[in-house]
Amino acid sequence: MGERRTIVIAGAGIGGLAAALALADAGFRVVIAERNGELSEVGAGIQLSPNAGRVLSALGLDAAIAAVAVEPAAIDVRSADGRLITSVPTASFRQRYGYPYRSIHRGDLQHLLAEAVRANPAITLRLGATVGEFAPHAGSWLVRVEHDGTRDVINAIAVIGADGIWSEMRSRIPDHATPRASGRVAWRGMVPVDNAPRHLPRDRVGLWLGRDAHLVHYPVSAGAAINIVAIVEEPWDRQGWSAPGDRRVLLSRFARWSEEAQAIIRAPLAWQKWTLASLFPTGPWTHGPIALLGDAAHGMVPFVAQGAAMAIEDAAVLAKCLAAAKSPEAGLAAYEAARKPRVSEVAEAARATGETYHWTPPLSTARDAALRLLGPRLILGKNDWIYRWRA
């Protein structure tokens, strides 16, 4: 679409920052308005699969990611009594997909994306800022960005709502979808490796499956800490990133699990609770100059570890569609059309996988037998379509 034109992004989460970098690479100027006065260093981990790694690598971020991430050797799947059900080697991912399977601290990922954004002269990051009203003007839009009691008026061709699952930008789209609580809450904790129980592996992902709950742990921060996530069924509907959780309450939910599992839950000093909500990706994502991206468009339950990966994929596709289109409207429409089938399938895979994780006997017995029988190769094959994706 010719000369450098400006795109405003609401939200500097992983999706908004990745979109800014991809759009700048595609020749646009970008202004990011982030509501928070500083980028939050949420104490949580993220598993970065090859489909996300491929996009981030194309943005020149591979070395920065490798410096702070871990490449776990395997995913060990266990039952609540501690028995190993199967082990899926992840070290083979480089060979299989061209990119590794990595685990990373969310704060580290956001920080390195923000560093790249700050170093890019085509991108302006405004903290403590929100997107106000906008109006059409001579073939583009005048968009108000409000910060510190002042207002900038930006001449932009599009406004990207990357403001998370409780998106304000989404409320400006008629007939938009609304998030629904999943009935599950994620408890997230972090433990420095020096304080971690000996049996907690430093180089592997652990997935424990039990009645109405499951437990996940993996190394982050270049191996200096271990991220622990316990998912329980709990009617909790508080919006927003997180709220403090009481470890004693969590322990009571795992009272019938093995001593090893309970020791893992006792390890972190603090726990934060997240309501797991999801948003049907089928609602409209675009309206006038607005397009939604990441959780704002398709927040999903984290049971195939793909929420941030989908936001990163969105970023690459949005930039491609806008760069190739004859008009911004056509670009946004092409982006929505390209992404919806993919994220719908991934969201459904996440929902279905989450169901199987909390099964009780006899279903759980059949599930574990199938996991043993299928072996890692077939389990990996099941997720091939997710990991092989290219923009």
Ligand SMILES: Cc1cc2nc3c(=O)[nH]c(=O)nc-3n(C[C@H](O)[C@H](O)[C@H](O)COP(=O)(O)OP(=O)(O)OC[C@H]3O[C@@H](n4cnc5c(N)ncnc54)[C@H](O)[C@@H]3O)c2cc1C
């Ligand atoms: C327990 C759990 C485990 C997970 N594990 C994984 C995993 O292993 N792998 C994976 O890929 N994904 C995972 N996810 C999902 C992943 O964390 C999210 O999908 C991802 O962070 C979404 O990024 P986002 O940029 O779309 O939204 P967010 O991270 O929510 O960012 C939105 C940003 O917008 C800002 N904002 C909000 N409102 C406004 C406004 N009005 N104006 C301006 N700014 C605003 C916010 O402050 C924030 O900075 C997990 C999620 C959970 C809950």
